[in-house]
Structure formats: C-alpha cells, structure tokens
Amino acid sequence: MIIFSKLQKDFSSLSTIFIEKKIPLVISPIEVIFLGPALEPIMKKTLFPSTSVNDKTFSISRTQDSYLLSFYTPSPTTAYVVIKIPSLVPIDCLSEYEICDYLKDLFHSTNLQQTYEKYKNKILPTFPNSWLGKEIYGYKIVGIIGEGGNSFVLRGVKNGINYAIKIPKIDNTSISVTVSSLNLFRELSKEAINLVEITSKSEYLVRVYAVYNDLTNIKDIMRGDIFLYLSSPPAIIMEYMAGGSVLSLLSKGFNYSSNWEKIVAKIGLDIAYALKTLHTAGYVHLDVKPSNFLLPKDVMNPEEICNIKVKLGDLGSVKRIREIPSHLTSEYAPPEQYMAYPSIPVMDIFSLGASLLALSWGRRGFNPDEIVFTNDVNSVYSKYVNYYLKLYSLTSSKFQKYLLSLVYPDYRKRPSILQVIEGLKRFSC
Incomplete structure (x- = not known):
C-alpha cells in the first residue's frame, strides 16, 4: 500500500509514509532518496531530467521506466526528496501535466477513491489503443485490425512491410478470459517452431513468422504486471491480409450474386488445401470459421474471388491429432468437440462445412441457438441430429446437399480432406 502524505517528518521516518493508503497508478517498490537542501545538486546527482512541469514544492519527470518526483519538505527537516516510482503505464502515454495533477491531488486528498475516479480515464491504459505508436519486438504498431473473445489483432510495420500481430487479452474484470487466452499462448509455444515451418509450405495458410511467448513473462503478466504486458506481451507475428475476412463479402451484399455458390465453393476449396497441409503434418486447426478465412486484398466484386487465394488464419487453437481441444x-464446432473428444481431422471437416453452409445462406453462424447456448453438453448430439434432419429435408440445392455430408452428425461418416477437395472442385468457379 502506498500513500502521499504531507511530508512534514524527519527523513528517518519517510520509509513509513507510503504504507497507509493505495495509489492505483503505482506499485512497489518505491525508492526514496534524501539528497539535501538544494535542488540543483539533486538533479545532477540523480541525473533527474529537466522537467516541463515544476512548481515550488513539486516537480516531475521521467526515465525510461519510471516517474521521478521531487518534493520540498518543510520543517522540521527542510530538504528536497526525490522519489522514484516504477510505472504501470507506458511512460509516453501521459502528459506531464496529467500525471503531475493526479499525484498532487492524491498528495492532498482525503478521498483517494474519488480522486482516482476523477483521473482514471486519463491515467490508466486502454487496450488495445495503448499500443498505437509503440514498438513491440521491433514492429511499430500503426493500427488495430480487430478484436476477438480472447485476443487483439494489431497491424505492425517493420522495414516497410505490414504484419498482423495477435496478442492475448488481459481482462481485469474477467479472470477466466485472461487465464484462457494466456493458456492458449502458453500451449502454442510448444509448437511454435513447427507452425512457422508448416505455414511456410502452403500458399493457403497465413504465414506465421514468429511467436513471442516467454513463459516467465506470462507468469508475471498473470500476476498483474501490466507494464510488462504493454511492453513485451505474448504475441504471434503473422502475414498481414489486407482484405480482411470473407465475412466482409456478406456486408457488401455479394451473397446475392448469381454465382455465389461457385464463389463459396472456391473459398472452401482454398481452405481445404490449407487443412490438407495441417492434417498431413499431424495437426488439427480446431477453429475453422469464416472470420479466419482471409483475403489478400479488398475485393470490389464477387467474381474477383475466383482469381485470388483465400487463406486460413489463426493457428492459436491448433492441436496435434489426438490431443484434447482447449x-x-x-x-461452428461439431458435437464431439463440445464433448471434449480428442482432436481429429474430421472436426475441421465439420467446421469447414458449417462455415460454407452459413456463407451460402448469407448468415453468420451455423449451429442453432439451443446448441450454441446450451449448458448441457451431453444433450448436444441429440439436438444436433434433430437439427441436421430438418436441414436435410429443407435443402434442395445440390451444392448445399453436398455440404451437408461434411457436417454429418456421426464423425465416422464424414469425408476425408482429400474427398472434400475433389468434391468442392465440382462446384468451384
């Protein structure tokens, strides 16, 4: 616990001044330096930088990783005191005026919580915006691509080339989100080298260039080290796909094209080639869905899809065959994945078929609400059988009938990835 109290005590008791109340911005340890009655020698001795904020009793400046504050203490011991405080936020995130005002108010406040509420929107980092303009592992963050349930995806630039950078979420309001997202990255570290190599072998997989996943850092981040999270977060560096996901095609109304089924088949064929590479290498993707079907450029008309390669991205959930999905x-998940069966390639076959059916219908999501929102995983299979039979009876399109074979309830009766490739070729543009 830390406090700024009125510094009207002898230096020998200064170490006890900072233990009564909490300042949300800073963390221990605080280094208190007693340096005598003149400010100028203090600045020289501590290399205290020249400061743009200064008043007669209080000044502030910065080092690379800390705030330096000086106080003039009145009698009985008249002296300047310099306090060094490790920062929880990026040092260049705040103006000197904001942090100075905040700390001075805390210094005199009788209601620290009220003071904190007054300043918190200015002083606390917001995610993912706090990374904008910063460098992470040599990549300058210039934009935010998107945000999922467990991660942020940023756009970074290095040597003039754009990259997508995936960072797990830290959610102070939800421990489960934080633990889940960090655990995914921790598990991914086991396969990082293999995934970098595998994605280099297929033109249908989004390239993974590097995985930054220091396990010691992850432990410290999970303990609340926000500064470490902001400066050195777990991250996957990936190929940047400028066109975004195929879901943008629905937003543009391309699903009303007379060639839409051929276009969906072409999308599916490209993703099937990507899955073939993964399955051959002994992996299951486990998160096949339209938002992970990525376009290399913005598409202005539906037919352009026939002449570009759609790529499968986000290998954050990948598992070796027979490992338990996490x-x-x-x-888009098959019934057996709900029931935590060991990972098998036909799980991806189901999710591919589910994704293509949803795209062909022009909607987001395949499984019905009674499955998506169920609390009883043991009932998923029977619910899905009823749903499947209803779909089959209502479907007349040959293409959609074929896709229903990919989402067959019994995973043992679904086609292999090679059979899927041959099947989709018949319908593709």
Whole structure:
C-alpha cells in the first residue's frame, strides 16, 4: 500500500509514509532518496531530467521506466526528496501535466477513491489503443485490425512491410478470459517452431513468422504486471491480409450474386488445401470459421474471388491429432468437440462445412441457438441430429446437399480432406 502524505517528518521516518493508503497508478517498490537542501545538486546527482512541469514544492519527470518526483519538505527537516516510482503505464502515454495533477491531488486528498475516479480515464491504459505508436519486438504498431473473445489483432510495420500481430487479452474484470487466452499462448509455444515451418509450405495458410511467448513473462503478466504486458506481451507475428475476412463479402451484399455458390465453393476449396497441409503434418486447426478465412486484398466484386487465394488464419487453437481441444467456437464446432473428444481431422471437416453452409445462406453462424447456448453438453448430439434432419429435408440445392455430408452428425461418416477437395472442385468457379 502506498500513500502521499504531507511530508512534514524527519527523513528517518519517510520509509513509513507510503504504507497507509493505495495509489492505483503505482506499485512497489518505491525508492526514496534524501539528497539535501538544494535542488540543483539533486538533479545532477540523480541525473533527474529537466522537467516541463515544476512548481515550488513539486516537480516531475521521467526515465525510461519510471516517474521521478521531487518534493520540498518543510520543517522540521527542510530538504528536497526525490522519489522514484516504477510505472504501470507506458511512460509516453501521459502528459506531464496529467500525471503531475493526479499525484498532487492524491498528495492532498482525503478521498483517494474519488480522486482516482476523477483521473482514471486519463491515467490508466486502454487496450488495445495503448499500443498505437509503440514498438513491440521491433514492429511499430500503426493500427488495430480487430478484436476477438480472447485476443487483439494489431497491424505492425517493420522495414516497410505490414504484419498482423495477435496478442492475448488481459481482462481485469474477467479472470477466466485472461487465464484462457494466456493458456492458449502458453500451449502454442510448444509448437511454435513447427507452425512457422508448416505455414511456410502452403500458399493457403497465413504465414506465421514468429511467436513471442516467454513463459516467465506470462507468469508475471498473470500476476498483474501490466507494464510488462504493454511492453513485451505474448504475441504471434503473422502475414498481414489486407482484405480482411470473407465475412466482409456478406456486408457488401455479394451473397446475392448469381454465382455465389461457385464463389463459396472456391473459398472452401482454398481452405481445404490449407487443412490438407495441417492434417498431413499431424495437426488439427480446431477453429475453422469464416472470420479466419482471409483475403489478400479488398475485393470490389464477387467474381474477383475466383482469381485470388483465400487463406486460413489463426493457428492459436491448433492441436496435434489426438490431443484434447482447449477451445471451440460454438457456432461452428461439431458435437464431439463440445464433448471434449480428442482432436481429429474430421472436426475441421465439420467446421469447414458449417462455415460454407452459413456463407451460402448469407448468415453468420451455423449451429442453432439451443446448441450454441446450451449448458448441457451431453444433450448436444441429440439436438444436433434433430437439427441436421430438418436441414436435410429443407435443402434442395445440390451444392448445399453436398455440404451437408461434411457436417454429418456421426464423425465416422464424414469425408476425408482429400474427398472434400475433389468434391468442392465440382462446384468451384
């Protein structure tokens, strides 16, 4: 616990001044330096930088990782005191005036919580905006691509080339989100080298260039080290896909094209090639869905899809065959994934078929609400069988009938990835 109290005590008791109340911005340890009655020698001795904020009793400046504050203490011991405080926020995130005003108010405040509420929107980092303009592992963050349930995706630039950078979420209001997202990255570190190599072998997989996943850092971040999270977060450096996901095609109304089924088949064929590479290498993707089907450029008309390669991205959930899945997307996951079966390639076959059916219908999500929002995983299979039979009876399109074979309830009767490739070729543009 830390406090700024009125500094009207002898230096020998200064070490006890900072233990009564909490200042949310800073963390221990605080280094208190007693340096005598003149300010100028203090500045020289401590290399205290020249400061743009200064008053007669209080001044502030910065080092690379700390705030330096000086106080003039009145009698009985008249002296300047310099306090060094490790920062929880990026040092260049705040103006000197904001932090100075905040700390001075805390210094005199009788209601620290009220003072904190007054300043918190100015002084606390906001995610993912706090990374904008910063460098992470040599990549300058210039934009925010998107945000999922467990992660942020940023756009970074290095040597003039754009990259997508995926960072797990830290959510102070939800421990489960934080633990889940960090655990995914921790598990991914086991396969990082293999995934970098595998994605280099397929033109249908979004390239993974590097995985930054220091396990010691993850432990410290999970203990609340926000400064470390902001400066050195777990991150996956990936190929940047300027066109975004195929869901943007629905937003543009491309699903009303007379060639839409051929276009969906082409999308599916490209993703099937990507899955073939993963499955051959002994992995299951486990998060096949339209938001992970990525376009290399912005598409102005539906037919352009026939002449570009759609790529499968986000390998954050990938597992070796027979490992237990640790994640699912409920709208596209097969019944056996809900029930935590060991990872098998036909799980990806189901999710591919579910994604293509949803795209062909022009909607987001395949599984019905009674499955997506169920609390009883043991009932998922029977609910899905009823849903499947209803779909089959209502479907007349040959293409959609074919896709229903990919989402067959019994995973043992679904086609292999090679059979899927041959099947989609018949419908593709």
